[in-house]
Amino acid sequence: MSDGQQIYDGFIPGRYPIDAYGDGGFRFAEMSHRGSIVILPSGIHAWRRDETAAVSRESLEQDFNLILDIIRQEAHEIDFLFVGTGNNVVLPTNTLKQKLIESGIRSDFMQTGSALRTYNSLFEEQRRIAMAVIAVQN
Template sequence: MDLTPLIPTGRQIIESYGDGRFRVAGAVYEGSVLVFPQATLAWSVTMMTELSAESLAPVAAQADAGEIDLLLVGCGPRLAMIPKDLRAQLRAKGVVMEPMDTGAAARTYNVLMAEGRRVAAALIAV
């Protein structure tokens, strides 16, 4: 089923991932990315041990603006746990973090976008 027609124009859709890159809304990004409904940013995180409040500052800013309330965290090839203190920091801003492997996060992001949810994805390249 083609989900593309269900997504409002101008929204970021993850078209493909793998080989250390992503294709989002027609643009190719080398390495990890932060995907928001209106924009995609290169992200310097390459492994879960680098995940921090600083690395997620753009997510916090989007939360403060009321743009997102769910962050899918693509942990790489396998699910990893997110530190409780980091979860609590974003939760205080109204954002729930959901970790999963990067492939699952990319697919879930697209489905939630099609449903009109206020979602973002922090995706570690695989």
Template sequence: MRRPVEIRNAHFPGRAPIESYGNGGFRFADMSHRGSLLMLPSGIYGWDMVEGDPLTVENFHRVFDEAADIEVLLVGTGKDIRPLPKELKARFKELSISSDPMSTGAAVRTYNIMLAESRAVAAAFIAV
């Protein structure tokens, strides 16, 4: 008897640089992930966002949960830079998180550098 396929939330329990990105996903830690990612101090999580989705406070709840360990949040907004809404910027400021929106490619490169420098960085990458 076949067991049904179990769908689990994507989670990698550690920090790792992004090896490559594009074609709707990312490679890291010798693995590939299709879709967007949250790169947090507690690990790497699949993020249910696609290019063009609204950047709302609700979409960043996992980031807020780890705010004490994050100084900088890089937001890769897709192919193009999109400003963060005022209410989202205000929430980050309340939590003393510096937020910086940029294209996903620029965010990946910046994240890798800051991670290598052992900075308190997190990232939200929308897949391109």
């Protein structure tokens, strides 16, 4: 990277807008990443999930069991979490909704493209937002 920052185990520190998405990944910070990502105030994390598996309410809950701990660590710095669930809207299970509420995290689940547009718009306003977004093929 040109700015001297380093990536550690699927993590890049700092806040960045998402420049592009599709073909199973995302472009941000003058680089690209294949796979899903979690964007927090501290930086962007790789979200290791089975990219070939269909997204369902149950699989989304299982995926969140893996990433909820890192989201909770920064919950005090997040006013809202956007979740991009791929090409289709997949709503959370009641159990997942309850886990997010108990963590003090307000959230909205939507298609990946909608989540990215909303995130980028609020990012420009310097809002306290986070996003977990599933990569799509398009």
